[in-house]
Amino acid sequence: MGPGDIDFIAALDKLLFGVDAWPRSMFVQELEHPETRRYVIAEVPDADGGSTAVGYAGLMCVPPTGDIQTIGVLPDYEGRGIARAMMDELITEAAKRGATEVMLEVSAVNPRAQRLYERYGFSHIHTRRKYYRDGSDGLVMHLSLPAPDAPTTAKDHP
Numbered sequence: 001m002g003p004g005d006i007d008f009i010a011a012l013d014k015l016l017f018g019v020d021a022w023p024r025s026m027f028v029q030e031l032e033h034p035e036t037r038r039y040v041i042a043e044v045p046d047a048d049g050g051s052t053a054v055g056y057a058g059l060m061c062v063p064p065t066g067d068i069q070t071i072g073v074l075p076d077y078e079g080r081g082i083a084r085a086m087m088d089e090l091i092t093e094a095a096k097r098g099a100t101e102v103m104l105e106v107s108a109v110n111p112r113a114q115r116l117y118e119r120y121g122f123s124h125i126h127t128r129r130k131y132y133r134d135g136s137d138g139l140v141m142h143l144s145l146p147a148p149d150a151p152t153t154a155k156d157h158p
Contacts, residue, residue, distance in 0.1 A: 001039035001056060003031060009041075009056045016072040019133045030069070036062055038093045042073065042082045057086035059093055066094025066145075068104040071113075083116055091120065095145050102145060108137040117141050 001009065010024040030037050042055035055073035059066055068090055073082045094102050104122065106113045114124075122141040131138030 001031065001041045001058075003028070005041050005053065005056070006031070008053050012056065012072055012074065013070070015074075022070070030058060030060075036060055037069075038090065040086055040089050042077075042086055044077065044082075055082045055086060057083075057090055059090040061094050061097040061099050063098035064100040066090070066097070066099035066102040068102060078112075083113075087116070087120060091143070091145070100145050102143045104141050105131075105138045106141060107132055108139050114139065114141075117143075 006024060006027045009027055010022070013027075014021040027039075030039060037058065037060055039056065039058040041053050042057075043051035043053050046052045054077040055071075057071040058069040060069050061067070068087075071083060071086055071090075091102055102122075104117060105128070106117060108127070120143060122143045124139050125142045126140040128138035128140065130136070
């Protein structure tokens with residue numbers, strides 16, 4: 001992800017997360033810290049031979065902990081493995097940067113995302129009651145990373 005992607009990402013974040021969406025300035029600030037951040041854009045080929053951005057994800061990594069800050073996919077592209085591909089990228093990046101664990105938070109009313117994270121081996125370790133502005137709880141999830149030469153992917157978790 002680069003500065004030219006921020007308008008798309010901010011609009012997608014608003015579409016996906018409504019009142020809990022990050023302000024555009026937050027994405028700008030995140031990209032100013034490449035030493036501890038990694039943000040990716042998911043693209044698919046379009047009819048004109050180019051590509052269309054359909055998702056994004058971000059990682060903050062301060063070893064020993066990687067924290068998946070955000071992940072989102074356009075609703076029309078859900079269920080195509082895009083979120084899995086971005087998770088693979090971020091978990092691999094966390095391991096490369098020296099993380100021994102990865103944390104994330106997910107809304108208690110988002111079972112689809114919870115199932116994705118559970119396939120990676122994330123476990124629910126804490127609940128933040130009424131964390132989100134809509135009153136839903138935030139579920140804090142944790143993953144212990146394997147040895148650096150064996151990154152975890154969804155394929156490892158049927």
